[in-house]
Amino acid sequence: MQFPHVDPIPIPAPVWLMKALGLLTLSLHFFAVQALIGSLLVVCYLSLRGRAAKNETILTAAAVVARRLPIVMTYVINLGVPPLLFAQVLYGRALYTSSDLIAVSWIAVIPLLMACYWLLYRTSDRASRGEPVIWHALGALAIAGSVGQIYSMNMTLMLRPETWQAMYAHTATGLQVPPHDPSMQPRWLFMMAGGLIVGGLWTAIHSNLRDLDVQVKMLLKRFGSGLALAGVIVEMGVGGLVHATQPDSVQQGLGTSYYEGTAGLWALGALLVLLIAGYQFASSKPSAAVAWAGATAAFLSIAGAVLYRDGIRDITLRAKGFDVWNRTENSNWGVIGLFLVLFVAGLAAAAWLLRVMKQAKSVPEQVKL
Numbered sequence: 001m002q003f004p005h006v007d008p009i010p011i012p013a014p015v016w017l018m019k020a021l022g023l024l025t026l027s028l029h030f031f032a033v034q035a036l037i038g039s040l041l042v043v044c045y046l047s048l049r050g051r052a053a054k055n056e057t058i059l060t061a062a063a064v065v066a067r068r069l070p071i072v073m074t075y076v077i078n079l080g081v082p083p084l085l086f087a088q089v090l091y092g093r094a095l096y097t098s099s100d101l102i103a104v105s106w107i108a109v110i111p112l113l114m115a116c117y118w119l120l121y122r123t124s125d126r127a128s129r130g131e132p133v134i135w136h137a138l139g140a141l142a143i144a145g146s147v148g149q150i151y152s153m154n155m156t157l158m159l160r161p162e163t164w165q166a167m168y169a170h171t172a173t174g175l176q177v178p179p180h181d182p183s184m185q186p187r188w189l190f191m192m193a194g195g196l197i198v199g200g201l202w203t204a205i206h207s208n209l210r211d212l213d214v215q216v217k218m219l220l221k222r223f224g225s226g227l228a229l230a231g232v233i234v235e236m237g238v239g240g241l242v243h244a245t246q247p248d249s250v251q252q253g254l255g256t257s258y259y260e261g262t263a264g265l266w267a268l269g270a271l272l273v274l275l276i277a278g279y280q281f282a283s284s285k286p287s288a289a290v291a292w293a294g295a296t297a298a299f300l301s302i303a304g305a306v307l308y309r310d311g312i313r314d315i316t317l318r319a320k321g322f323d324v325w326n327r328t329e330n331s332n333w334g335v336i337g338l339f340l341v342l343f344v345a346g347l348a349a350a351a352w353l354l355r356v357m358k359q360a361k362s363v364p365e366q367v368k369l
Contacts, residue, residue: 038199
């Protein structure tokens, strides 16, 4: 099956600008997603360990991370809308078709996110009061992972137009899953592995909060740094699997200097995370500068992976008759300028909200058994 050569609707801005904004917002979204996944893993593990040992220090560390889960989810959702909209504009002929074919799963993302949000609030509230949270946190983690699986399924199916006709002939109800694709699970696992890195670094950042007991700070710092170190090793292995499961033609296309550079950016970020997390793990006290440097390195690595992922998409679709760079353009620079102003203002507002949250009056974090 080939894509039609002409899209009847021109895009409202240059392809390079739409791509740049889409990739930037997608990198921010992936950072927030991985912070959520990693935080839930941390809460599950520390809660189990703390209750088994009847250790208030460990339970307090779990509660510190759990209390901020709804905030992280806010950024996951709000940063997830823009890249999806940019993808729909640029790749609508592919993405709309794949979304229709798995319509039930795709629309199920909305109630799943609502359920996940509710469980995050319950986890946060119960952890603050020293109550067991393991089932709530595990439920939220399972739902978040399921949403990621649906996204991975859709973003992989949009690259396989040769399967669409048979899928539609089988049923038009949207009650089906795509045929097996060897690259789908590695794509999902790569995102989950990134949760170990970003979640670990996010946990270490919490060690710089005011009014925390020294033991709690050291636990957050060491456990978060150790988790990030393990995550880099796991992600490197899964990253190799993602590349290996691509068709030979895609692997050859990724052999250009540009895509090797994007892979190098990912590797550079991962190396910096290793160095920073290792230093943080061995240090005698928490450091906000070091913690945020680790988070910045993780974002750099995510940006490299996002660029490489974009290459996989473009090379795959080009071979099947869809070249996104040949889209018809009808730019309205007045609207584009207004959008960019509002986009920057939105980022500034988000930074201001984080600053206000940091300066807000602290609440007791200590958990009592």
